[in-house]
Amino acid sequence: MNSPLRSKKIDQTGTGYLPGLAIDCVIFGFHEQQLKILLLEYQNTNLLALPAGFIQEEENINDAARRVLAERTGLTDIYLDQFYVFGDQSRHDPAPMRAIMEAKGMAVDDNHWLLRRFVSVSYYALVDFTRAVPNPDVLSDSCDWYDLASLPTLMLDHQHIVQKALETLRTDLDRKLIGFNLLAETFTMGELQRLYETILGQELHRSGFQRKMLSLGILERLEKQYNGGAHKAPYAYRFVSDK
Amino acid sequence: MNSPLRSKKIDQTGTGYLPGLAIDCVIFGFHEQQLKILLLEYQNTNLLALPAGFIQEEENINDAARRVLAERTGLTDIYLDQFYVFGDQSRHDPAPMRAIMEAKGMAVDDNHWLLRRFVSVSYYALVDFTRAVPNPDVLSDSCDWYDLASLPTLMLDHQHIVQKALETLRTDLDRKLIGFNLLAETFTMGELQRLYETILGQELHRSGFQRKMLSLGILERLEKQYNGGAHKAPYAYRFVSDK
């Protein structure tokens, strides 16, 4: 992998990448009843941004997105969906990237390729929180999970991108049955319901939810899980694709 | 407007446009119970392609799509939706564009910007067939409607783009209530139903369809239309947005 944001040296010209095009990824995770996304914090600037990357000249853009995801989470088998292209010129603002590069001690030319206008092809990804290992890129000193419910201010229009990603996730949740990607291999019906409630931002009726999920024919019931709770042990379930 | 595909002279360098990025438009119309799309035929090559364009350096990409649409149809108030970015390197094939340019009598350099790899941001549009005035660009000698049901072979991966546009239209039809954009200002319930049936590729029950449409509260009933048919005169309806 030779992303300019990963290699030790930052390319001065952007050679080898499609110019003016970037990948931004909204990586969702779910932990302790909270929906979270992965953010990078840049060194000495307090700037927070979505994991991003560029597209190699001989690379498919969807593969570039998978590469970014693999670099930031260590995971390769991830649910990933392109959801929008942000291409307004108003989103172009070289100031934050300049601040990041200067904080890195770089001499920054006004014409540096990273300061030019970029069109962002945005993806959202759903990962198993317990399996992801966040990993910062060369320009950032941290890569961590942040609660979606109390998100700090983000760089550029990244807040807007997150908002649109969440809207897409909400409408896709029923249509594409993708929620399971946010859970571990096996899970209880209660965990699944709390996930749905968190994503949709509303409470769901327990019995109806259970019946609907089971009627979809995509859940395999396993043995009961004795977690030591003061109640009946729930069944564990596994998602089974029907292909 | 100074698109290189519209101006009399074709720019040799692509100056003024975002490099490597193109807009492709699947423009749907509906006429005589057929779903149609607008295609360009290039001079002396038998090559058919989707209406396309590039993005000016100071232009929003959605505005670029509107500009392409206005140039090809003469319409400015059009339903338009971004639906996918096609960015596989395998879609890069300079041969057809070279043939088009050579057929135009141009001397074509191997490094000509139009022969390089492009990432396509694709849009679908819904237009009122009776109001659109197809208008070819400078490289093509015709811009006309083609039946979606019996589409000829298209350039590059444009067949694939059309397929994905149609799939998106089908799923959006119920969710976004956009079908009316394909009809004239007023229409009968029968016309609307035949439109839905054509798009979805399946027959719908007449009474259920009528009730469902009326229950949405987005149709205003006007006077009856006496078309001279050997049957009861249908009501005319108009779409009313509820904002």
Added chain:
DNA sequence: ACAAAAGTGTTTTAGGTACACCCATGC
């Protein structure tokens, strides 16, 4: 009179909501 398309009514079915009941477990 009849066919054709339009508008409306009726019955049946399916899915969802709401609520109730019982089960298993730890305190």
Added chain:
DNA sequence: GCATGGGTGTACCTAAAACACTTTTGT
């Protein structure tokens, strides 16, 4: 025993599907 969370059963309501009936027009 009791609170807690889990699984299932039942009544109810709404929306869709399927079908029937009536209306209006031209031939």
